[in-house]
Amino acid sequence: MNQTEQTLLLAIRKALWNQQVDFPSDTDWDAVLKEAEEQSILGIVASAAPDAAREKRKSRISAVTAAFIRILHAQSELYRILKENAITMVILKGTASAIYYTNPSQRSMGDIDFLVPIEQFDRAKELLTQNGYVVDEESGVKRHIHLQKNGIIFEQHWRFSSYDFDIERFVLQGMENPEVHTILGAAFPMLPALENGLVLLAHLVQHLRSGLGLRQVIDWMMYVDKELNDEAWNRAFRKAVREAGLETTAVTVTKMCQMYLGLNPGIKWPESADPELCSLLIENLLESGNFGRKRGEGIKTEKVITQMKSIGFFRYLQFAGEHNWKACRKHKWLKPFAWCYQIGRYIKQGIQMRKRKDGILLDVDRGEQRAVLLKRLKIQDRSGT
Numbered sequence: 390m391n392q393t394e395q396t397l398l399l400a401i402r403k404a405l406w407n408q409q410v411d412f413p414s415d416t417d418w419d420a421v422l423k424e425a426e427e428q429s430i431l432g433i434v435a436s437a438a439p440d441a442a443r444e445k446r447k448s449r450i451s452a453v454t455a456a457f458i459r460i461l462h463a464q465s466e467l468y469r470i471l472k473e474n475a476i477t478m479v480i481l482k483g484t485a486s487a488i489y490y491t492n493p494s495q496r497s498m499g500d501i502d503f504l505v506p507i508e509q510f511d512r513a514k515e516l517l518t519q520n521g522y523v524v525d526e527e528s529g530v531k532r533h534i535h536l537q538k539n540g541i542i543f544e545q546h547w548r549f550s551s552y553d554f555d556i557e558r559f560v561l562q563g564m565e566n567p568e569v570h571t572i573l574g575a576a577f578p579m580l581p582a583l584e585n586g587l588v589l590l591a592h593l594v595q596h597l598r599s600g601l602g603l604r605q606v607i608d609w610m611m612y613v614d615k616e617l618n619d620e621a622w623n624r625a626f627r628k629a630v631r632e633a634g635l636e637t638t639a640v641t642v643t644k645m646c647q648m649y650l651g652l653n654p655g656i657k658w659p660e661s662a663d664p665e666l667c668s669l670l671i672e673n674l675l676e677s678g679n680f681g682r683k684r685g686e687g688i689k690t691e692k693v694i695t696q697m698k699s700i701g702f703f704r705y706l707q708f709a710g711e712h713n714w715k716a717c718r719k720h721k722w723l724k725p726f727a728w729c730y731q732i733g734r735y736i737k738q739g740i741q742m743r744k745r746k747d748g749i750l751l752d753v754d755r756g757e758q759r760a761v762l763l764k765r766l767k768i769q770d771r772s773g774t
Contacts, residue, residue, distance in 0.1 A: 393420045394675050400437040401430070401607070402651035405491075418442035428603040432457075432495035453497055460484075460498040461575045463541045467501065468577055470520055476513050478503050478578060479567045481549060482592055482608070485579040489611035493572050497604060500542035502533075506564060510547045517545070554594055554768075556587045556633045582616045583625055590630065590639055594768055597638075600677035610646040614653060617643075622658040637767040645670050666765055673762060 392413055399410040400421065418438050422445075425434035432453035435443050443450060464484060471478045479485075481502040487493035505513045517536055518524060522543065525535035533546040550557045563584030569576050579585055589612050593605045617626060630636045644662030646652035649671050716723055 390672065390675065393417060393424055396421050397424050397428075397434060397675075398649050400425075400434045401603070403437040404433050404495075405607070405611075406651045408651050419445065422446050429497040429499075430603050430607060432497055433607070436492075436495065454494045457487075457494040457496065457498050458573075460501060460541065461573060463539065463543075464501050464577055465575045467503065467517075467543065470516065471505070471513060474512075474516055476505060476509050476516070477564065477567070478505050478513070479564060480577050480579050481546065481588055484570075484572055484577055485585055486589060486608040486612070487572060488570050488579070489608075489615045496608075500544055502544045502546060504546040504549060504560070504564065507547045510545070513545060517543075549588060550591070551595055554591050554633050554635060556591055556629075556635075559584045559587050559629060559633075582621075583629060586612050586616060586626065587629060587633065587635075590635055590642075591633070593642065594635060594638055597763060597766070597768065601674045602677065603674060606642060606646065606674060607650070609642060610650055610652050613643055613646070613656065617658075618656060619658050627658070634767065637765075641666050641670060641766060663765075666762075669762055669765075 396412055396416050399412060402408040403410050419442065422431060422434065422438060422442060425431045426449065431446070431450060435446065435450045461484065464480065468478065481504055483498060483501060484493070487496040487498075490496055514524065514534065514536075522536040522538045525537065532548045532551065533544045536543040536545060548557060549560050560580065563580035566581055567578040568581055569578050571577075580588060589605075589609050593601060593609055596602065596605055626639075627636065630639045640659045640662045643652065643656070644659040644664070645667040647654050647656070647659065648664070648667055
């Protein structure tokens, strides 16, 4: 961990918990704030930076808040349309994460994820298209569709769980009793605390394969601080994460937050975590950046190797082929040949990537290292999809 990364972690402690920290006198704040941008936590870290450093990135910092307000407005419109037509929905991640922050608008926002019951899915899609939302028919993701309006991406889910985990029983249970919360006067529905926490943990697991970043970790940490003390853990949450196969991940990530990000050390339930595994995890996420963006093109190779090691060579080829082959999604009879398509796709990509062949072996090595990390966290393919 270099000085920039160490300073970044100190800045998080100061910004989120108001802890007294000593920054190195020769801190390169430009580098720290650049790192914060790559981790999608600029709004948080900027509040701990010197005035001069903040001024240099004033427009980008302001853009974080502006994007938050824009998302909040778009989300309110979405909620209004569906509510007026008696369609149940809950927000996933996004503002359902920001609700735990002291200053929610410091959280960087991306698209808007929402979940509707499967029996209302088609009706919701039809209703939204009638109100100016454009469906991306090319999306091959099985758990949701993409819609767009006014430059904002909406992910309409009928299912949340992925092949890394299956928490759908809890998600459906939470959908029966959604809670309405408010940020800056804007109301939105979300899952109850236990189920929302499982979603935040599972979201973190999703990105462990492709590039976990500090934003997902901080979302989880703020949830733990507000909702998951020792009593709440022992009452119901521990049993739920055990059923989902995510207990080791929950314990390890939370202990890592205590060791490096300033989470209250008085929370005792993560005490069983392996400190060495916590160190490996923080190094991995600092290297990757949010969604793996620090690894650039290399993250693609790294992700493929990780997934092949985790779920098997042929099974991954079939899974990826079904996802990437548009004709297969349109003509179901092509499905048995999806693995062939994916092999051809990789051959073509391999030809295009010859110019960076020196980095391929490093990408493969990192993919294998990440697969080992996932194995130690006991993350495996559980859903069978």
